[in-house]
Amino acid sequence: GTSISAAVAFAKARDLKKEDHSVVAIIGDGSMTAGMAFEGLNHSGHLKSDMIVVLNDNEMSISANVGGMSAHLSNIMTGQVMTKIKQEIDQFLLAIPGIGKEISRYAHRIDEAVKGVFIPGRLFEDLGFRYIGPIDGHDTEVLIDTFETIKVLKGPTLVHVITRKGKGYKVAEEKADLWHGASPFDIETGEFHKNKSSPSYTAIFADALIELAKTNDNIIGITAAMPDGTGISKFGKVFPGRTFDVGMAEQHAIAFAGAMAAEGLRPVVAIYSTFMQRGYDQVAHDVCLMNLPVVFAMDRAGIVGEDGSTHQGLYDIAFLRTLPNIIVMAPKDENEMRSMLKTALDCPGPAAIRYPRGSGLGVLLDPEIKSLEIGKGEVIKNGTDLAIFAYGHMVNPSLEAALLLEQEGIHTAVINARFVKPIDAELVLKYARSTRHLVTVEEHSLKGGFGSAILEVLQENDALANLHMKRIGIGDIVVEHGASALIRKELELDAESLFKNIFAFYREEEKSKKNADEKNNDNAAKTYQANGKKSRLKDKDKQTVNG
Incomplete structure (x- = not known):
């Protein structure tokens, strides 16, 4: 919903700079439900x-x-001839002495009333726009004629174009929601290529929410125009009266959830990580400050691949962990996803769960969903040389890297952090002091992320001295569109790259330590020799005096 606001600024900047060019904003009907679109x-x-x-x-x-009368009126009003005729009539009426202005005003009222009955654009005209349409967005000739006509008109103009989502590909036309962001697929069948052995985190979330809601009537599901993408549509089929799609309005969704929580309900806001940014003010003011028990199920956290750079979920840890009262966690697998949802629903205040796009690991699910102890991590593998603290779905590739490090003689511990707020400070300090080599791994921006949270714990407990630490994550860059696996490899977040980087880090630190030890030994030897020489000189001086 940002395009109109940007276009308003581009148009005003053009006028201030006395330039001459057209400014066009293109916005989808879904985005028109966003408050910002109407602000623009x-x-x-x-x-x-x-x-x-x-x-x-x-x-x-x-x-x-798109009725016949509406299309007819649209064609008349967009025609160059009709536009000119209307202007000439208006000028003629205004020229009539005494009553011309009143007649012109009355004629405009009739014109507006007729359009208000037959054309669905009255709202836009009341906002100061000239409304044109609806027109067929798949008729190239009509589109060209329309834009040639309106580009010379003064003031803001809105062109209502009717299109068919997925036009030209029958499968996409029939299942438009699923094709909003398409992954690789079989062109003959329209089936998406995916690992059928493992359900997606989205599906696991939806099933767990349904299971928990069966024994808790206060649980409700909320989404902002993404019922299928977040799994809330599945919940809605079982609990239609407890499911709310508020449209593309994240701010409203979160404020709505906060008020529901204030009334004793347990709202679960299913939302993409990137769209949490849109409702940040409401998360802070309408949920966290009042410590209301709202659950944020943040899908698409981390690299989203084909969804593109605007949808990468790389900032939620940083902007959420600064807020009071909220608990922030991430599961390593599907079982933990279920447990974290129950943990979040059991919390007396707000809680957020971040989980990735795509399939899980295919682990067997426990028959019962159990809560986790808040703020406690899990030791996956012990080790005495080096410790890897991993967050969320980066635990598994970190474990793979640790097993490769073991083959090189580096005994590596792997810790599943589970929580970034509150973080398990006791576990962090234990391994920082016992291994002296610490590595953090996250699929998130390094600035303000999980590694930063670990550093804060170490600094606050004076545990940085003589500690060798490396943070692995995503740097200060824009992550572009591409297959998730390829992007992770390029960013060196795959298991093989983790192994190589951690191995190099450990060897370099050991080499530096060895060099430092050798230097200290050399200095100690030189000091010893110097002290011995001084001692012999003193003895010689004594002998000379005595002689």
Whole structure:
């Protein structure tokens, strides 16, 4: 929903710089449910700058209104001839002495009333826009004629274009929601390529939420226009009266959840990690500050691959762990995902669970969903030379790397942190003091992330002296579109890369330590020799005096 606001600024900047070019914003009907879109429309109508907003309505959110009369009126009003005639009539009426202005105003009222009945654009016109449409978004000739006509019009204009999502590919047309962000697929059948042996984290979440809701009538599911992507649609089929899709309005979704929690309900907001950013103010003010028991199920946390750079979930740890009262956790596998959902629902305050896009590890699920002890990590593998603290789904590749390190004679511990807030400080300090080599691994920005949280614990407990530490994660970069596995390899977050980097880190630190020890030994030897020489000189001086 940001395109209109940006276009308003581009248009005003153009006018201030006395330039001459068109400004066009393209926005989908789903995005038009976002509050920011209407903020942009409202401001544009006030400024009255020349700009065009193309509303791409693919019948996913806005009901189509493409009746014969509407199309006829649209064609008349977009025609160059009709535009000129209307302007000339208006000028003629205004020229009539005494009553011309009143007649012109009355004519405009009739025009507005007719359009309000037949055209679904009255709202936009009330906001100061000239409304054109609806028109067929798949008719190239009509589109060209329309844009050629309206590009010379003054003031803001909205063009309502009707399209079909997935047009030209029958499978995509029939299951438009599933094709919002397409993964590799079989073109003949339309089936997505995936590991059928392991369910997705999204499916695990949905099933666990349904299971827990069967014994707790206060649990409700909330989503912001992503019921299928988050799994809430599955929950909604079982509990339709306890499921709320608020549209593409994350701020409203979170404030809505906070108020529900204040009334004693247990809302679960299923949301993509990247979209949590849109509702951050509400997370802070309407949930955390009042310590309300809202659960944030943050899907697509970490690298999202084909969803692209705008959807990478790489910042949630940093912006959530700064807030008071909230608990932040991440599962290593499907079983832990289920346990963390129950843990979050048992919390007296807000809790967030981050989990990745895609399939789990295929572990067997426990028959009963059990809660975890809040703030306690899990030792997956013990070791005396080096300790890897991993967060979320990076635990498994870290374990693979540790087994490779063992083959090189480096006894490596692997700790599943589970919680980043509160973090298991006792476990961190134990391995920091016993191994003297600490590595953190996360699929998140290094700035403010899991590794930073570990560093804070070490600094606050004066445990950094003589400790060798390395943080592995994502640097200060934009992660682009691509297959998740390829991106992880490029960012050196796969098991093989982890092994190579940690091995190099350990050997370098051991080499530095050896060099330092040798230097200390040399210095000690030189000191010893110097002291011995001084002692012999003193003895010689004594002999000379005595002689």
